Amino acid sequence: MSTLNIVLSIITAVFVGNVILAAIVVFFERRNPASTWAWMFVLFFIPVLGFFIYLVFGRNSSKQKVFEEKTANDKKTLFKYVDDDEELAERVVMQAFSNDGIGLGKEYKYLYDFATLNINSGSWLTYYNKMEHFTDGVQKFDSLISDIENAKHFVHLEYYIFRGDELGKRIIDALADKAAEGVEVRVLYDYMGNRTLPKNFFKRLTDAGGQAAAFPVPPFLRINCRNHRKIAVIDGVVGYVGGFNIGMEYLGMVKRFGFWRDTHVRFEGEVVAQLHIRFLMDWNYSSNDRIEKNSYYFPKYKCKEYLPAQIVCSGPDTQWRNVKNSYFKMINEAEKTILIETPYFSPDDGILEALRVAALSDIDVRIIIPAHPDHPFVYWASMSYLGELLEAGVKCYQYETGFIHSKTVYIDGIVATVGTANMDIRSFGLNFEVNAFIYDPKTVRMLEEDFYNDLKECTEITKEWYYARSRSFRFKEALSRLVSPML
Incomplete structure (x- = not known):
């Protein structure tokens, strides 16, 4: 066989392989059309490399199978937790079939609508909680370390x-000191997010009796399917959730980012148990040291302050895209205002259309993204989506004072969410996420003040500015938008 024939045979084999793989993407993966076309583009125009990119980033079916066992175990754990508490079990049943919000004010309708929606994610509505919020990393970590130092029984961190x-x-x-005192200390960290962490970093903690575990996923999925959650639970009484990771940049002390603007909340009350049961499920998946549900880890803590809240989780280990669904419902139920802060804005078609319809309905929709992004690719993709929304009347802003990492949505001064999920496709379907949803108008208005204060540090993205962007900017934007839906 001549060299030419050999080359032609190889080219033919590659082409046939691409066709077969493209057929799998189109017919078997059940993707949305935007994602399908993005992968088709990669497979046909980058024949060999595209195949390996798909193996690492693209296989939805393999992701689902990998986490089937975790999903099943999580459901058993959750059902057992609810069934063991007769009062809680009765409340969950009532919320699942309640129509008590009908005919009441908007505030109460939100309560019952979201209670019903999020029952499907295993998140019931809690009523009695106390909340403190942080926008500055120094204050947040001073508070967390103080709670760690005051721990009596256990400290559980997931970052x-x-x-x-x-x-x-x-x-x-701080953790090692508590472990040396006999306090149970467990740290769960994402394998990929901490790939550069020194292997002996947790040695002082483990030598003192504490434990550390990496959230594992099979090699092909380590780039995707990251555990993006940030949870801290101390003694089952105090719980933290929000956007701050653990590192000096989150204190605003890394020159590349400058001032770091984020949002984190600290809870006491009923909702802490929901944070803790999420930690328990993730820890039991990652470690051989299984935690069993008992009163030691879930003490009865009575908080007298009324603040309705619930914790909503989503990811490859949940049946539904719970956080995304909640965002979608919030936007569709809005009547006056929709305020969004996110470092990465790359929504799917449903969220994008919901925001556009809201703005066209004369709802005040405002979105803040960073002016100085940590990932330029995401920034250019974000701009392509914001450009569409500008046409519908959405007001878009770039935060100029350092880097804004806050992941928050506020609706009508009535409902708010603070957590780890960005307004992007990755957070909607690939990452493991956790958000707190808050239904107290007084608290929501307090949180909204942060948004309006941030506007003072922003430059508005006007239509004039957007239309005047350079050709190179437009090219980067178009390319980034094309591949952004790849799941």
Whole structure:
């Protein structure tokens, strides 16, 4: 066989392989059309490399199978937790079939609508809670370390990023000191998010009796399917959730980012148990040291302050895209205002259309993204989506004072969400996420003040500015938009 024939045979084999793979993408993966066309583009125009990119980033079916066992175990754990508490079981049943919000004010309708929606994610509505919120990393970590130092029974942390810098060492020192006192300490961190962390970083903690585990996924999925959650639970009484990871940049002390603007909340009350049961399920998946549900880990803590809230989780280990569905419902139920802060804005078609319809309905829709992004690719993709929304009347802004990492949505001054999920396709379907939803108007208005204060540090993205962007900007934007839906 001549060299030419050999080359032609190889080219033919590659072409046939691409056709077969493209057929799998189109017919078997059940993707949305935007994602399908993005992968078709990669497979046909980058024949060999595209195949390996697809293996790493694109196989939805393999992602689902990998986490089937975790999903099943999580459901058993959750059902057992509810069934063991007769009062809670009765409340969950009532919320699942309640129509008590009908005919009441908007505030109460939100309560019952979202209670019903999020029952499907295993999240019931809690009523009695106390909340403190942080926009500054120094204050947040001072508070967390103080709670760690005051721990009597256990400290459980779950963080996407745990830097080996001054702050990371400060946290480890506090945890090791408590472990040496006999307090149970467990740290769960994402494998991929901490791939550069020194292997002996947790040695002081483990030598003192504490434990550390990496959230594992099979090699092909390590780039995707990241555990993006940030949870801290102390003694089952105090719980933290929000956007801050553990590292000096989150204190605003890394020159590249400058001032770091984020949002995190600290809870006491009923909702802490929901944060803790999520930690328990993730820990039991990642560690051989299984935690069994009992009164030691879930003490009865009575909070007298009325603040309705619930914790909503989503990811490859949940049946539904719970956080995304909640965002979608919030936007569709809005009557006056929709305020969004997100470092990464790459929504799917449903969220994009909901925002556009809201603006066309004369609802005040405002979105803040960073002016100085950490990922330029995401920034250019974000601009393509914002450009569409500008036409519908959405007001878009770039935060100029450092980097804004806050992941928040506020609706009508009545309902708010603070958590780890960005307004992007990755957070909607690939990452493991956790958000707190808050239904107290007084608290929501307090949180909204942060948004309006941030506007003072922003430059508005006007139609004039957007239409005047350079050709190179437009090219980067178009390319980034094309591949952004790839799941």
